[in-house]
Amino acid sequence: MKKIFLGITGASGALYGKKLIEELSDKCELHLCITPDGLININLELEADYKSPSDFIESLDVKATLYDYKNFAASVSSGSFMVDSYIIAPASMGFVGRAAGGISSNLIERCADVAMKERRNLVILFREMPLSLIHMENLTKLTRAGAICMPAAPGFYHAPKSIDDLIYFVVGTIFDIINVQHNLYERWEG
Numbered sequence: 463m464k465k466i467f468l469g470i471t472g473a474s475g476a477l478y479g480k481k482l483i484e485e486l487s488d489k490c491e492l493h494l495c496i497t498p499d500g501l502i503n504i505n506l507e508l509e510a511d512y513k514s515p516s517d518f519i520e521s522l523d524v525k526a527t528l529y530d531y532k533n534f535a536a537s538v539s540s541g542s543f544m545v546d547s548y549i550i551a552p553a554s555m556g557f558v559g560r561a562a563g564g565i566s567s568n569l570i571e572r573c574a575d576v577a578m579k580e581r582r583n584l585v586i587l588f589r590e591m592p593l594s595l596i597h598m599e600n601l602t603k604l605t606r607a608g609a610i611c612m613p614a615a616p617g618f619y620h621a622p623k624s625i626d627d628l629i630y631f632v633v634g635t636i637f638d639i640i641n642v643q644h645n646l647y648e649r650w651e652g
């Protein structure tokens with residue numbers, strides 16, 4: 463079973479994180495971390511009132527290992543813990559800046575740092591618009607260091623009918639990158 467690390471930060475797009483948890487927990491060994499600002503956005507965007515990340519995870523009734531965002535002693539904090547792919551979704555531009563600067567101020571940033579030093583798969587689903595030069599330079603730096611930076615920007619050529627269709631398209635694209643089978647959207651056949 464693949465080991466996947468998912469970090470959820472305080473960018474808009476809590477639904478991406480939620481869908482990734484629901485889908486990945488079935489298919490992989492899922493390791494999870496959520497920043498305090500990530501939880502604020504989860505509550506705002508899902509119209510909920512979770513008191514803690516574990517409250518949120520329990521509500522989903524999924525199998526996952528959740529780490530405190532300041533727990534640098536967690537197994538995933540070390541390169542010796544073999545993770546197949548690291549996903550940060552949604553990723554704030556604060557995260558992008560700190561990761562590009564090598565600043566591991568929390569467990570998610572540390573995991574991104576580990577992924578890059580170990581040359582492992584790192585997918586960063588960032589959400590911001592418009593982008594400043596600083597954002598673009600940070601994203602370039604992360605790309606040069608091996609990360610795959612994806613804007614949270616669904617396509618529309620599959621004729622989406624609902625917000626779920628848009629979310630599935632983006633999550634399915636992440637699954638393609640990390641090589642996890644899915645039926646989240648219909649592939650283009652021209």
Ligand SMILES: Cc1cc2nc3c(=O)[nH]c(=O)nc-3n(C[C@H](O)[C@H](O)[C@H](O)COP(=O)(O)O)c2cc1C
Pocket residue numbers: 470471472473474475497498499500502503506553554555556557589590
């Ligand atoms: C409602 C709301 C929406 C936000 N949306 C974004 C966003 O889309 N992109 C972004 O980079 N930051 C966004 N932010 C700001 C981040 O939450 C903020 O920079 C935070 O410090 C990120 O912290 P973290 O990376 O530790 O989670 C948003 C904040 C709030 C309260």
